[in-house]
Amino acid sequence: MDLIRINDLTSQLGLSSRTLRYYEEIGLIESIRPPQEKYRYFDEKAVERLTQILVLRKMQIPIKDIVKIFNNPDTTALVDVFVEKMNEIDGEVTALSELKNIIYNFLQKMIDRGIRKISALPLLYEEMDRQLKLREEQKPTGFEKLSEISRRLARPLEPAVIYLSPMRVLSSCLKEAPGFSDVSGFWSFVQAHEIFINEPGGHSQFEFQSDAGDVRILRIDEGFVNDSPYVDYLFEGGLFAAVNVYLEEDLAECFQALISYFDDSQSYEVDYTHEGRLRQEAMLERLLSPDERRELFSLLLPVKKRLAPPEYFGKPEEMNAITLEELERSNPAVWIKTAELSKLTPMNGPHYRLTEEGEAEYISWISTRVLSTNISVKIPFRVDIEFRVGEESGGWGHGRNEGSIRFHHGKDLNRVFGVNMENNPDERLSQEAVSFHQPVFGDYYNFPGRGRINPGEYNRLTWIVGLKHFAVILNGEVRYCGVNFPYMSADLTLQKAQPIIIGSNGSVKKYYRLIQISQLTQVPKNKIEEGALTMRKKQSNNSIPNIHKLITSEYGENYWFNGCARYLMEAAGEFKDEPDFGYWFFAGLTGDVLAQVYSYNEYMGESVTPCMFNSGDQEYFEKIFEKCGYSSSFITAKQLAANREMYLQTLIAYIDKGMPVMALTYGGPPWGVYxxxxxxxxxxxxxxxxxxxxxxxxxxxxxxxxxxxxxxxxWLFLGEKTGNIDVKEAYRNMIFNIPYLFSVKTEACCFGPEAFYAWARGIEEGRMERVTPEEFEDGWSFHVSNICNMATNGSCADIVLARALELNPDMTFLEDIRKLYQRTAAIWNGSSGGNLEEGSDDLEALGGGFNVTLTNLQNTAQRAKIAARLWEAGDCMAQVAEIIAQHMKSRN
Known part of the structure; x- marks a missing residue:
């Protein structure tokens, strides 16, 4: 006798094991469990019976009638059931026909009466009601009849969204037999040990299917001592869509309908893991049934809140007449905490100390060097800061007019709340703005002139991030107050508390004597947000398992392609730690961190990679990954547009496998990965x-x-691995490629020594004479990008050179090359090392570094001094090329 295992049968017939077990419980089929087997099996007779049941269920025959059919040996019961079903269908057809006639007559009356406005419809309702009563005087008619027809035909799926709290649970999975669930033994243990079981619907016991088979879980106390043979664990809970189903219904069909219900929802989506599995297997929870002959369950599917785009909510409005007293009264605090200025936590290496006066002295240099208050708060909240802006600390920065006072809610330092923002070394371009990213959604708002502070004295700043008001108060004046922000309509009940982190930018000292954080009052919502809930038949969302920053700018990782390449290598399993197959490996392989670049006219990019790419070398990236032992495919914008759906599905397949896809955009950064x-x-x-x-x-x-x-x-898709590479030889080739790299010169750009020389000539010859302050802006494409390139390479090339020397100790000449790169760093900023002569001026001191102004570049005497330093840097790189060329010649 051939037997089929339960797991195989469920796959073959599209039934759930819970449905099969129900059919067994009511006597429709029987299973067999052979000795020493953990699975149930079915014989041919049971399979044939199941096939017949499936046919009857597809005919919408209820289970109670199917039981009646199989309990009668002749066809009498079958005929009776079929006749009853046909009568039921006739009733539905009649109802549909009646509804069709009513709608048709209603439409005709609208046309005949020429109704064009909704306000005229009540007159038509009265006439239709009169006609319905005349149509069948012997039956209840009118709107009562119409309502009855509507109820008879309506079979909506109406899931609710519920929140299940985290809980400790005991499961039917065995400790000593991983992957096996012993349901019958589990319930025997529970009953024998009198473990309390809540009533149905108490969110304390569930069942689901997993790789272990049918699994039961039961809530247990935190103090429960688990000396049982069964596994206990923390059930994480979360949001679930819930719909009630009777057990005789087709659970697989109900499950698919529930998933489909979330298509195109603006509020929720099915919650998948990065592997494409549900966050938690779909579960059943037993409920009290209104019909004792039918078992009622709640079918639970994990879902998560979907963040709708801000434009879905409309634009916020500004309140111009609100007073400080009204804001205080409308935004009361639950608690207020004052940060201990002596216990702020520096992040990413800022300057921070406590002065003798008890102030917190702080220099950020760059915006990612911040101070955590170690006080966490949820929206709505309030932040009060008393601060003053002091003197510049010396060294390099972005100019002397910086003084922004910022804070961040959480560790995402790209989202900021700030005053005295958007400033510039050229005071004519400084905005002294109030600037912020909207909470939750992250879109950016900027209000020039409203963030002006009082220099040289203490200022009092208050931010109110409320549920009715978003306000900025500076020195007792309401500088901005907005209402109806999209975040105010979002469901914030499940948000986690995030730390308040103090930030700024530049080398100017800031002093704080008070940082106070308040949790504002929030009235929790009693009901899940109403809205159309729709679900998906197939997986609609996914992400790779390891999402993290692309680069870390405070570590000198300023070239975005190399961060993208490291990301791909990490997903491919190649990158473990720096430098090999990491950021610095690619920075050397591309030459980004080894060669200065210069654009003659149109800006080509801040390093070798974007210059090569924007020069039209479409195979450039494929050649880079070929050197790493990988194939890859670069798909141009034209190819993407011509086959959009195909390449989009390819990207989705890559994400589903856990592999990011590199994105190259017009003009260089923002480059990144999907x-x-x-x-x-x-x-x-x-x-x-x-x-x-x-x-x-x-x-x-x-x-x-x-x-x-x-x-x-x-887009760039990383392909298959084609072979292993010798890392030692790869670094050797990076060094020997430098002379070739330095020789690159096109109509658009040049690299190496010539990049410094061309840059110097342009300054000497007055390239900036006809540039206006508005065109110059922050000077990035004219000058500052080149400084960033010079500063990064001078300070960071040593990472690649040191690794090359470590792997190739015979390349002793690299010590001299390292000194030359360090020298260029000193030419930019003497505090970087490199032993500049005493009393000589570096570029930062000359005002030709990051603090450059158009005025300096248009001043004949000043620009001559700046150009002289660039000529010197070019000579350093010329010596690098000469040393390598001589070494290569001696080898040959």
Whole structure:
């Protein structure tokens, strides 16, 4: 006798094991459990019976009638059931026909009466009601009849969204037999030990299917001592969509209908893991049934809140007449905590000390060097700061007019709340703005002139991030107050408390004598947000398992391609730790950290990689990964537009495998990687720069877009591994490639010594004479990008050179080359090392570094001094090329 295992049968017939067990309980089928077997099996007779049951269920025959059919040996019961079903269908057909006639007559009356406005419809309702009563005087008619028909035909699926709290549970999975669930033994143990079981619907006992088979879990106390043979664990809980089903219904069909219900929802989506599995297997919870002959369950599917785009909510409005007293009264605090200034936690290496006066003295230099207050708070909250802006500390910075006072809610330092923002070394371009990212959604708001502070004295600053008001108060004056922000309509009940982190930018000292944080009152919502809930038949969203920052700018990781390449190598399993197959490996392989670049006219990029890419070398990236032993495919913007759906599905397949896809955009950065997708790919999750969370970008802003920051110039898919590479030889080749790299010179750009010389000539010959302050802005494409390139390479090339020497100790000449790169760093900023002559001026001291102004570059005497330093840096790189060339010649 051939037997089929239960798992195979469920797959073959599309039934759940819970449904099969129910059929057994009511006597429709029988299973067999052979000795020493952990699975149940079914014989041919049971399989045939199941097939017949499936046919009857597809005919909408209820289980109670199916039992009646199989309990009668002749066909009498079958005929009776079929006749009853046909009568039921006739009733439905009649109801549909009646409804069709009512709608048709209603429509005709509207046309005949010429109704064009909704306000005229009540007159038509009265006439239709009169006609319905005349139509069948012997039956209840009118709107009562119409309501009855509607009730008879309506079979809506109406899931609720509920929250299950985390709880400790005991499961039916065995400790000594991983992967096996012993349901019958589990219940025997529970009953024998009198473990308390709540009533049905108490959210304390559930059942589901997993790789271990049918599993039961039961809530237990935290203090329960588990000396049983069964596994206990923490059930994480979370949001679930719940719909009631009777056990005789087709559970697999109900499950698919529940998933499909969340399609295109603005509020919720099915919660998948990065592996494409549900966060928690779909569960059943027994309920009290209104019909004792039918078992009622709640079918639970894990879901998560979907963040709708801000435009879905409308634009916020500004309140111009509100007073400080009204704001105080409308935003009361639950608690207030004052940060201990002596116990702030530095993050990413800022300057921080406590002065003799008890002030917190702080220098950020760059915006990612911050101070954590170690006080966490949820929205709504309030932050009060008393501060003053002191003197510049010396060294390099972005200019002497910086004084921004910022804070961050959480560790995402790309989202900021700040005053005295958007300033510039050229005071004509400084905005002294109030600037912030909207909570939750992250879109940016900027109000020039409203963040002006009082210099040289203490200022009092208050931010209110409330549920009714978003306000900024500076020195007793309401500088901005907005209402109806989208975040105020979002469901914030499940948010986690985030730390308040103090920040700034530049080398100017800031002093704090008070930092106070308040948790504002929030009235929790009693009901789950109403809205259309729709679900998905197939997985609509996914992300790779390891999402993290692309680069860390405070460590000198300033070239975004190398961060992208490291990300891909990490997903491929190659990258374990720096430098090999990491950021610095690629920075050396591309030459980004080894060669200065210069754009003659149109700005080509801040390093070798974007210059090569923007010069039209479409195979450039494929050649880079070929040197790493991997194939890859670069797909151009034209190819993406011509086959949008195909490449989008390819990207989705990559994400589902845990592999990010590199994105190259017009004009260089923002370059980054796609790490996930939502809405079947209508929205892509994009990581770039030093963001800690991905951005949600519409596919319409990526493929086929002619402009915009995220318009794709190409995607790069990492392919199969083609072979292993010798890391030692790879670093050797990086060094011997430097002379060739330095010789690159096109109509658009040049590298190496010539880049410094061309830069110097342009300054000497007055390239900036006809540039206006507005055109110059922050000077990035004219000058500051080159400084960043020079500063990064001078300070960081040593990482690549030191690794090359470590792997190739015979390349002793690298010591001399390291000194020359260090010398260029000193030419930029003497505090970087390199032993500049005493009393000589570096570029920062000359005002030709990051603090450059257009005035300096237009001043004949000043620009001559700046150019002289650049000529000197070019000579250093010429010596590098000469040393390597001589070594290569001696080897040959």
């Amino acid at each position: 790490v996930g997708y939502e809405e079947y790919g209508k929205t892509l999750l994009f990581m770039t720069g030093d963001q800690v969370e991905p951005e949600r970008i519409s596919i319409d802003c990526i493929i086929g877009a002619s402009e915009g920051a995220y318009a794709a110039k190409g």
